[in-house]
Amino acid sequence: MNYIDLFSGSGGLSEGFIKNGFKAIAHIEMNGDAVNTLKTRLSYFYLKTTNKLEFYYQYLRGEITRNELYNMIPSELLNTVINEEMSEATLPKLFERINKTLSGDSVDIIVGGPPCQAYSLAGRNKQKRIQREQEKGVEVDDERKYLYKVYCDFLEYYKPKMFVFENVPGLLTSDGGKHWIDIKALFDKVGYDLQYKLLNSKEFGVSQERKRIIIIGWLKGTNYEYPKFEPTEASCTLKDLLNDLPSIQPGEESGEYSNVKPHKYVQKHYRNKEDVLTWHLSRPANNRDREIYRLAINEWVKDDNQKRLQYSNVPEHLRTHKNTKYFTDRFKIVPPNLKYSHTVLAHIAKDGHYYIHFDLNQARSLTVREAARLQSFPDNFYFEGSRTSVFTQIGNAVPPLMAEGIARELKKQLESKGGEVID
Missing domain, CATH: 3.90.120 (DNA Methylase; Chain A, domain 2)
Structure with missing residues (x-):
């Protein structure tokens, strides 16, 4: 099952999907350090599958350099990590590069969440400052709020069976709720039904109270649905x-x-x-x-x-x-x-x-x-x-244990239902 991870960060979401057998076609991330984190983690998984993990641990002990580690990994694997800012201007070359990796295969699922600061409480303070500037006649806004449009461009282009969109609860109330209405309308326009829930990472075995909006969507006309997650908790203090x-x-x-x-x-x-x-x-x-x-x-x-x-x-x-x-x-x-x-x-x-x-x-x-x-x-x-x-x-990051629980349930649907069209 192929997936693309947008706004990847250090790869918390990917960690859960890889551990459930999904194959990463692309990770797109603009921060250079996070890009290297992703490459190093892919190196770990590759060396684990080839029974050569001793080289990974040599790197962690400082016995070999990062370049020496990466030289042991197939370049086509490391090249799935794309260091690029996501915008309307960069989309053509991003699609071109991802298509080379796909080689005609389809994308089963797209995951990710645009930067959440614009929707968080801290982001709201910035929004108030922006509003004051606008009242003075200065045209200014937080462009991160509109990165969901680029996300939808990916959905429209690759038509994955499902998608996972993660963000902070403030997404629902940004601009008095109007922003969320616009987001839902665009998802609908590009061909997806969706449902969202406010999920807490502690219900996935994570040792942390962390509430996030998890939006899951599927192609219109298919028989997918929002999965039911059985709560599990950490068994230690x-x-x-x-x-x-x-x-x-x-x-x-x-x-x-x-x-x-x-x-x-x-x-x-x-x-x-x-x-x-x-x-x-x-x-x-x-x-x-x-x-x-x-x-x-x-x-x-x-x-x-x-x-x-x-x-x-x-x-x-x-x-x-x-x-x-x-x-x-x-x-x-x-x-x-x-x-x-x-x-x-x-x-x-x-x-x-x-x-x-x-x-x-x-x-x-x-x-x-x-x-x-x-x-x-x-x-x-x-x-x-x-x-x-x-x-x-x-x-x-998205907590990996939470991502793993989400990926596990979506995998069951992708394997059992196969995206059958409802008559």
């Missing part, structure tokens, strides 16, 4: 999830696992015996922030009251601003005794105050690897780029 990763201080990095035996759920979904620990890297923190981190940890664990630290309760000598009325929970720990964290966002790339590790002795924000586990990326998934870039890739 967040302490269990992270406990086998070594204790480190702010600014430190470790490439060796601790002696703590990983939880059974971690062994099932995250860590294999041969895995090499990468990106267990913590950002630096000054003494003031660490003191606040300890206050946040103590506030949660003392007397098991499970309370969040409010900024108004931070001693004045530790505050960096006077505003105690808004964003009062800006320092937030990942609770060790719960099964789910709050949502991991791309903002984690800017500061870690919203993602504080629960260990009082460490008093730091999450490492890159810890954030990746909250997003359900396995430890053998290697991210390319700087720490800031990788945090952004993780925060923007």
